[in-house]
Amino acid sequence: MNRESLSPAARRALAGLALSMLLPSLDTSIANAGLxxxxxxxxxxxxxAQWIVLAYLLTITTLIVSVGRLGDLLGRRRLLLTGIGxxxxxxxxxxxxxxxxWLIGARAVQGLGAAIMLALTMALVNDVVPKTRVGSAMGLLGTMSAVGTTLGPSLGGLLIAxxxxxxxxxxxxxxxxxxxxLVYRYLPVDRPLNQPVAFDPLGTLLLAATLAAYALAMTLKSFSGPLLLVSLLGAVCFVQAERRARSPLIRMALFADSGVGRGVALTFLVTTVMMTTLIVxxxxxGRGLGLSSTSVGLALSVGPxxxxxxGVPSGGLVDRFGDRRVVFGALLMMTSACALLALLPMGFGLAGYLSSIILLTTGYALFQAGNNTGLMTGVxxxxxxxxxxxxxxxxxxxxVTGVAAMGAVFTLATGEPTEASARVVGSGLHVTFGVATALLFAALVLRQASVKKRERACPR
Structure with a gap:
């Protein structure tokens, strides 16, 4: 396949999109080390102090879909510039x-800007690079997302110190x-709209309430039951409202026709598992292997x-072999890596842990590039x-779910992690990544079942 080269302007535009992905991803976790x-x-x-982190995450979670839809209606470039500002x-x-x-309130406002940046960055890739380079560009953005989230705690600790x-x-x-x-200078100007702007206020309100209830349920343990019930009822009401809306926030047919539902579900499962590495x-x-703080930081930097x-080589593989093959290979690699993480460190210590992390993060880069490319070129x-x-x-x-659910699994397996012995922490690692392996195997089964269903519906 001939791959078109990128012009200097396109490279700078892509650099602007990369920063638009890196900065909000970095701030997802950079404050954790400073709590x-x-x-x-x-x-x-x-x-x-935890609300310094929660205010940011809750705002992004609540508003990201709504601002993504606004970008479709009002122009993505101009809204992205607003979000960066x-x-x-x-x-x-x-x-x-x-x-x-004051800090908590400012973090909530920062979350609004981050929601806009995260919502629109991938949507603008097709306006910047030729179709034969979309996979590589998605690989770069996936890299920025992963590096930002995983580098945050170590960079935050270094800056604070x-x-x-x-x-x-x-x-x-x-x-x-x-x-x-970079975005203002090199991103193509928005094309004028040829249709009247129509928004869905009821759907927006219902989705925001549903997502806020779910996110709070994952973070406020004493109210998790009632909040989960509210989020479930909100989801039902949202789906019904969208089916009746003249200009819905999310068209329900989108999930059935283009594999969006599968791609979104896979992203949720994979990210939940990746968050486990930052928790466990x-x-x-530190406690299981007795490493110093400096050594822990160096070991944690292997993943980023x-x-x-x-990231970029993964995108190149997508351009060459197609998103379906790459996503399947990535999920298989990640499932194997989690199984190894549950087993190898028990016998090989740090070497077993790091070798498994290398395999896991490489698989994650492949998944990000393949899954994102498949979705964004298919709509x-x-x-x-x-x-x-x-x-x-x-x-x-x-x-959010990874912190709550996988953190709960680790706590159940160890008692109180901050007081557990090295042997108990090692056992907790075994149990937690055993659960993570099961989640990724479920993702692999979901992916295969969905692909076979689409092939039967649209045989080549």
Missing amino acids: PTLAAAFAATFAQ IFSVASLLCGLAPDLW HVGWPSIFLLNVPLGLLNGW GPFYL LMAALA SAQQRGVVSALLGLARNLGL
Whole structure:
């Protein structure tokens, strides 16, 4: 297959999109390492300080689909520029926060900008690169997403230790200015709309309430039961409202006709499992193996490094072999890696852990490139914003669910992880990644069943 080369302007436009994916992904986890410092700085309890993270995640989760749809209606480039501006200004406000509640409020505003950036970035790839290079571009964006999320804790800890806590937020200001300039200067201008703008306020409200209830259920344990019930009822009401709406926020036929439902479900399951490495890894490396803080940080950097190295080559494989083969191979690789993570460290210690992590993150890079390319090239241009947002939503829900559900599995297996012995922590690693293996095997079965169903419906 002949692959068209990218012009210098296209390369810079793609760099702008890469930054639009990296910055909000980085801020998903960069504040985690600073929670003890922030709690001490503002004389707050740890439970209060957790809202610095929760306000950001909840805002993204609640609004990402709605802003993706707005991008389809109003123009993705202009809305992306607005999102970058909101994110950058809010980051400045976070760094200048005089008290905890100011910081929490600024983080919520930052989450709005991040929702816009995450929702629209992938939808704009087709406007920047030729079709033969879409896989490589998606691989790059998948790399930025993975590196941002996994690098956040170690980078945040380094900045807080040597510069101070405001630096983890102020870092976004110059990078945001660069991001905005690249997008403004090199991204193609939005085409004028040939149809009247129509929005779905009822669907937007129902979806926001449903997602907020689910995200809170995953984070507020004492209210999880009632909140899960509210989210379930909200989901039922949302589906009914969308079926009747003249201009629905999400067209239900989208899930049946183009494999969007499968791709979103796979993203949710895979991201839930990837979050497990950020939960279990630090405890196993520190308490299970007795490594120093510096050694733990170096070991944790192996995953982001592999994601960075594998992202663009993974996209090249998608361009060459097609998204279906790559997604299948990626899920098979990740399932095997999780099984090895449950077994190898028990006999081979750090070497067993790192070799399994390398296999897992390489598979994740392949999955991101293949799954995202398949979805974004399989829908109409008018639906790319909302589909990109659905992928971002699935990823964010996976992160939230991974923290809650897989964290609960690890806690059940170890008792209290911060007080468990090395042997108990190792046993907890075995149990937790055993569950993760089962989740990825379910994803593999779902993928195969869905593909076979589509092949029967549309035989070649």
